[in-house]
Amino acid sequence: MGHNLAYPPKGGVLQRNYNLLRQAAKTGEVHVVAFDQPASRQPVISREDCVSELRKFCSTVEVFELPRARARASQYLLALRALLSPRPYDVEWLSSAALAVRLRTLSTLRRFDVIHVDTIGLAPYVGCFPGVPIVLNHHNVESVMMERRAALERDSLKRVYFRREVAKLAAAETYWCEQFDLNTVVSEEEGTHLSNHCPNARWRVVANGVDVEYFSPVTGPCGAKLLFCGGLTWYPNQDAMRFFFADVWPLLIRNVPEVEMCVIGRSPPAWLQRIARDDSRVRVTGFVDDVRPFFGNATVYVCPIRDGGGTRLKILDALAMGLPLVATRFACSGIDVKEGEHVLFAETPEEFVLQIRRVLDDAALWRALSTAGRILIEQHYSWDTIGRELQGAYEAAIGHRAKRLPR
Numbered sequence: 019m020g021h022n023l024a025y026p027p028k029g030g031v032l033q034r035n036y037n038l039l040r041q042a043a044k045t046g047e048v049h050v051v052a053f054d055q056p057a058s059r060q061p062v063i064s065r066e067d068c069v070s071e072l073r074k075f076c077s078t079v080e081v082f083e084l085p086r087a088r089a090r091a092s093q094y095l096l097a098l099r100a101l102l103s104p105r106p107y108d109v110e111w112l113s114s115a116a117l118a119v120r121l122r123t124l125s126t127l128r129r130f131d132v133i134h135v136d137t138i139g140l141a142p143y144v145g146c147f148p149g150v151p152i153v154l155n156h157h158n159v160e161s162v163m164m165e166r167r168a169a170l171e172r173d174s175l176k177r178v179y180f181r182r183e184v185a186k187l188a189a190a191e192t193y194w195c196e197q198f199d200l201n202t203v204v205s206e207e208e209g210t211h212l213s214n215h216c217p218n219a220r221w222r223v224v225a226n227g228v229d230v231e232y233f234s235p236v237t238g239p240c241g242a243k244l245l246f247c248g249g250l251t252w253y254p255n256q257d258a259m260r261f262f263f264a265d266v267w268p269l270l271i272r273n274v275p276e277v278e279m280c281v282i283g284r285s286p287p288a289w290l291q292r293i294a295r296d297d298s299r300v301r302v303t304g305f306v307d308d309v310r311p312f313f314g315n316a317t318v319y320v321c322p323i324r325d326g327g328g329t330r331l332k333i334l335d336a337l338a339m340g341l342p343l344v345a346t347r348f349a350c351s352g353i354d355v356k357e358g359e360h361v362l363f364a365e366t367p368e369e370f371v372l373q374i375r376r377v378l379d380d381a382a383l384w385r386a387l388s389t390a391g392r393i394l395i396e397q398h399y400s401w402d403t404i405g406r407e408l409q410g411a412y413e414a415a416i417g418h419r420a421k422r423l424p425r
Contacts, residue, residue: 019121019143020052020136021112023068023081026059028307030249031157033331034204034226035136038155041405042412043075046131050079051121053112060305082117106186108139108160121146132412138187141194151419153411154198155224159211161187163326167253170325188215195219199415199422202408205352220418222411225352226331227404228338228395235340235392236314239384242277244374245316245341247309247332250283250290254326258349262322263293263300265367271299273371274378280316282306313339317384318377321345322370334399337391342384344373354398359390 024035042048050072054065065081072079103110125147133152135141138160144152161184168180192215195201201221203209209221246262248255259281270277277299281290284305294302306312313319319336324346333353336343343350343361355361362373377384 019133019140020050021140022055022058022136023052023065023072023079024050025068025071026063028305029247029331030252032058034157037227037229037401037404038134038224038408039072040075041401041408042134044405045409046412048076049124049128049130050076051117051124052079052081052136053084053114053117054081055084060307080120082114082120084111085114104186106139106160106183106190108137108187109142109190112137112139113142118143118146125150132415134412135198138191138194141190141198144194144197149419151199151412151415153200153202153415154195155202156208156212157204158326159191159203159208161191161215162211166325170257191219192216199418200411202411207352220414222407222414224407224411225399225404226334227399227401228331228334230338230396230400233310233313233335233338235338235388236316239317239378239381240315241317242274242378243316244277244279244318244320245282245312245336246279246320246322247282247312247335248323248330250281250286252326254323255283256287257325258321258323259290261324262320262370263290266322266370269367270371270374274375277374277378279320280312282309282312309335310339313341316341318374319343319345320370320374321349322364323349334395338395338399340388340392342377342387343391344370344377355391355394360387360394361391362387 020035022032022035024032024039027033027036039048039050069079069081121143130147130150133147133150135144135152135154137155137157141154164180164187165184168177168184171177171180195212195216196218199220201212201219202224203212203221204226206223209223212219212221246259250256279299280301280303282303286302286304290302294300313336319341321330321333321343323330330349333343333345333350337360344364345361346365347363350361357363362376364370364373377387
């Protein structure tokens with residue numbers, strides 16, 4: 019059960035969901051029921067395209083519209099409704115009577131071995147499948163991510179709203195997570211966050227991964243060229259780019275005048291596009307269908323992310339392609355990297371400049387980081403490895419449910 023059609027697998031949630039579905043289909047018969055989110059894909063890709071691709075390995079695919087997806091002002095009206103409701107925005111957003119009816123019907127038509135629920139916003143549908151082992155997936159622990167967002171928000175009204183959402187999300191997680199046979203999280207760190215306010219929730223790590231055949235290593239450095247990738251409607255990515263261009267970039271171009279920066283991501287904001295127009299060293303592409311040529315034309319992957327949750331898939335992509343990484347510690351949270359071996363950490367503008375210059379100036383360091391990053395991905399983060407983690411999670415959920423059934 020998903021809150022999006024997991025296609026195309028181009029970063030973030032879609033990339034994780036698509037590959038988890040493919041892995042699940044290797045050992046079982048997969049039936050998908052999901053909401054359609056047109057904003058999550060390029061206009062040239064239709065709902066029918068998504069369904070066609072998923073049906074290549076899924077037995078059935080059923081699609082539902084988000085109830086308020088068509089209204090122009092729906093996002094703001096829904097936010098207001100959530101403000102007045104005891105339920106968090108995520109639950110209000112995914113509330114659909116039509117979906118509930120269909121799920122209850124499906125529970126009478128088929129016998130399912132396990133139900134995979136993709137996010138906490140879908141948790142209220144758990145009652146549609148009585149007696150069936152059920153797993154709740156967490157891309158992030160939403161209350162923790164919202165708490166961090168509230169702490170960093172400068173607008174007082176938004177901060178009040180976010181803090182109210184923190185309380186409602188934490189209450190929803192406390193209530194729902196313990197009702198699932200298992201919760202899957204993307205890292206041990208996220209599991210610890212979940213346990214802090216859901217001490218009785220059972221959880222297991224099913225990490226994010228990389229297609230190690232699709233992302234093959236780059237051949238070598240390409241001069242003073244930097245790269246960042248990430249959807250630019252996502253507030254942590256916007257914050258990262260604001261920090262980079264306001265605080266890091268002026269210092270960097272004084273020290274490395276020939277440096278170039280390429281930013282890839284859907285829906286770049288106007289302020290970022292203006293920077294690219296005014297500075298020929300900056301390129302902002304918007305969405306690209308294939309990021310690999312851009313990785314191959316860069317020397318350093320820069321990730322100054324300071325907010326958000328889960329694990330950053332684009333960092334895994336960069337490591338898979340052997341592109342040396344300069345990043346904040348927060349950006350690498352949940353990923354088993356070691357300072358100086360897989361990544362060079364930086365927090366302040368001065369540290370970013372120092373670490374970027376180290377990689378640009380030291381070919382041996384570039385090669386060492388490149389090689390170690392690729393090895394890490396091959397050993398721990400290939401989707402085949404993650405698929406085995408997913409299968410283990412399903413088996414654990416089935417085992418837990420069996421213990422709960424009356425003899």
